[in-house]
Amino acid sequence: MILIVDDIKANIIALKKILELHNLEVDTAESGEEALKKILKYNYSLIIMDVQMPGMDGFEVAEILAGNNRTKDIPVIFLSAVNKQKRFISKGYETGGVDYITKPVDSDLLILKVKTFLKIYQQQKELLDIKDLLSKEVEIRKEAQENLEVKIKERTKELVAKNEELELRNHELQQFSWVVSHDLKEPLRKIQIFINIIKDRYLVGDEKGIDYVNRTVKAADRMQNLISDLLEYSRLSAKVTPEKVNLNDLIEEVLIDFDYLTETKKAIININKLPTIQGIPTQLRQVFQNLIGNSLKFTNDEVTPMIDVSSEIIESRDFNSDVNEEGSYCRITVKDNGIGFDDQYLNKIFMIFQSLSDRKVYEGTGIGLAIAKKIIEKHNGLITAKSQVGAGASFIMILPLQFTE
Structure with missing residues (x-):
């Protein structure tokens, strides 16, 4: 149950209606004192509390809750239409609040x-x-x-x-x-809309102004990609039923998506015969899309990009396992001749938000390889890489032919 605390009844009614539209159970209190009495009597999973109230204000209530073992872990979201200065926001977090929202409230973001x-x-x-x-x-x-x-x-x-x-x-x-709570998605959408309106209506002929606008749009696009990648990463914990996946067909679909980039860079991509395994098609597609996409992105300007995808059936779940056509695992390698990376950073490249390349030159969110690793592990597999700076990279995956969790 959620407790709404506000001394203005109209505010309570509005907030209660928003929450109940999403099938959330709500209780209310019109003062800090009434809120404390109810909190001692009932169990609440979240408290939405106005900061400025007569008598005991929101900060005082939060401090009391934080000092009680029974109530210290209840998350408190502060709302304020008046106290918007940084010192009030800081005080909100210091007294135990998990967030501080200023009015008027964006209902979608609040939910x-x-x-x-x-x-x-x-x-x-x-x-x-x-x-x-x-x-x-x-x-x-x-x-x-x-x-x-x-x-x-x-x-x-x-x-x-x-x-x-x-x-x-x-x-x-x-x-x-944490990322979502910092108001990324909705403000970003408005930035993209209004900056394009400014460009089309007010900057015609202003080359410098258009350049600044284009940079802003590009930055907004990067942020949009980051949000999408974060959502993709968060979905990987969901349960999905595995099925038979022909990796040859799957990679053909991936290469179609990269047709334009492949032609632009005049890349040569060689695909050896791959096995049919049991797995989750959409997730395995994401793995190859990330790996091949990286190989096309991190190319060396001085040579023609070359990407080789090969596989072999092996005995066991081990990178050094012997080849055996009767084995239960496959070893798949995606190799390129791109810019590569220093092997000492091998563990770092599979961590979320980590990137070894200059993001001013090579755009990216630093999540792609973290997604790939999580998917491979979800399939009870392994992934690693070998590389040298300037000498390309090889990503090696071990996957079971039959899906096991």
């Missing part, structure tokens, strides 16, 4: 933030429940007899694995919600 923080709160609650359960299991193990030791250890191992999984997903969700 996005509310759902994000509700999800984070639920993940944290599940994490605490798992930790409590783990603690109880440890106590049981201490008191149990010897014939129960094996079962307890197995159960503890399962709980630890679940605990680690929840912590990882919670961390990823917090990263994603």
